[in-house]
Amino acid sequence: MIPEKIKIPQIALGTWGIKSEQLVQLIPQAIKIGYRHFDTARKYSNEDGVGEGIKQSGVSRDEIFITTKLWRTDFLRTGSAFNASLERLQTDYIDLYLLHWPFFFWSKAWTDLERIYKSGKARSIGVSNFNIKELETIKKKYQITPAVNQIEFSPFYYQKDLLDYCQENNIQVESYSPLTRGFRLEDPKLKVIAQKYQKTVPQILIAWVLKHGLVALPKTTSLLHLQQNWDAQQIELAEADFAYLNSLNENYSALSTFWSRRGRPI
Numbered sequence: 404m405i406p407e408k409i410k411i412p413q414i415a416l417g418t419w420g421i422k423s424e425q426l427v428q429l430i431p432q433a434i435k436i437g438y439r440h441f442d443t444a445r446k447y448s449n450e451d452g453v454g455e456g457i458k459q460s461g462v463s464r465d466e467i468f469i470t471t472k473l474w475r476t477d478f479l480r481t482g483s484a485f486n487a488s489l490e491r492l493q494t495d496y497i498d499l500y501l502l503h504w505p506f507f508f509w510s511k512a513w514t515d516l517e518r519i520y521k522s523g524k525a526r527s528i529g530v531s532n533f534n535i536k537e538l539e540t541i542k543k544k545y546q547i548t549p550a551v552n553q554i555e556f557s558p559f560y561y562q563k564d565l566l567d568y569c570q571e572n573n574i575q576v577e578s579y580s581p582l583t584r585g586f587r588l589e590d591p592k593l594k595v596i597a598q599k600y601q602k603t604v605p606q607i608l609i610a611w612v613l614k615h616g617l618v619a620l621p622k623t624t625s626l627l628h629l630q631q632n633w634d635a636q637q638i639e640l641a642e643a644d645f646a647y648l649n650s651l652n653e654n655y656s657a658l659s660t661f662w663s664r665r666g667r668p669i
């Protein structure tokens with residue numbers, strides 16, 4: 404079953420690593436700029452800050468799109484984990500509820516998400532970090548097609564086969580770490596393109612993600628960057644530059660880089 408297509412605001416504020424206290428200040432600012440989509444997760448320990456920030460903005464709940472995610476340690480108690488997320492976010496429904504990673508028991512957890520979707524408390528459900536094989540398993544064995552697959556996606560990690568598969572199967576792809584978590588912003592190849600458009604490298608990266616039809620989830624705690632990232636929606640990349648950026652794939656993962664610099668494997 405392919406659920407009715409939901410409208411997802413194309414730019415979200417990513418919130419990984421931002422503390423709740425900071426989000427309470429940041430989210431009303433983001434909403435003033437125009438952001439309506441916030442990407443959080445139980446694992447980020449900041450859902451309460453997202454909920455409070457939205458409340459303090461004064462904008463009504465139905466104008467906001469909230470994504471949160473089920474963490475692996477909750478796969479065997481999905482119902483209570485979902486309710487706890489609702490409570491922390493100060494809401495009675497989630498716009499998009501994702502399975503954060505395909506760990507053990509993910510298929511059982513997907514059945515739970517289907518139940519939550521049918522209850523109406525999650526307006527849409529999806530997955531994150533799923534590969535084609537795992538998506539095929541859902542297609543063959545379960546009732547509901549995920550609305551979304553949230554994956555790492557940047558020119559240096561251009562997961563074309565997975566994107567093609569998702570687009571053929573009506574699964575919206577969302578790009579996490581679209582700015583390479585900050586690791587590759589000085590790359591000379593990107594700087595040349597940015598200079599050509601008189602824009603910043605992050606703006607070019609966001610424009611590239613959007614031109615692919617993806618939802619972009621850039622994270623920032625800076626007001627200037629918040630505005631710049633939002634303004635990237637105005638950039639029209641020429642086909643030749645788009646193709647050039649498509650050619651930069653290195654299967655480079657910013658997440659792997661992050662963890663390897665901390666001496667821990669992901």
Ligand SMILES: NC(=O)c1ccc[n+]([C@@H]2O[C@H](COP(=O)([O-])OP(=O)(O)OC[C@H]3O[C@@H](n4cnc5c(N)ncnc54)[C@H](OP(=O)(O)O)[C@@H]3O)[C@@H](O)[C@H]2O)c1
Nearest residue numbers: 417418419579580581582583584585605621622623624628
């Ligand atoms: N589903 C998953 O498994 C998963 C995994 C990773 C991430 N995510 C989601 O995706 C979101 C984004 O990914 P991410 O947090 O890994 O990293 P990211 O958005 O790729 O990069 C964030 C970094 O870029 C910098 N930055 C942002 N805008 C900038 C600008 N305009 N100019 C210069 N620097 C800029 C930020 O610093 P400043 O604060 O100084 O701007 C920060 O250091 C996360 O927050 C989370 O919501 C999901």
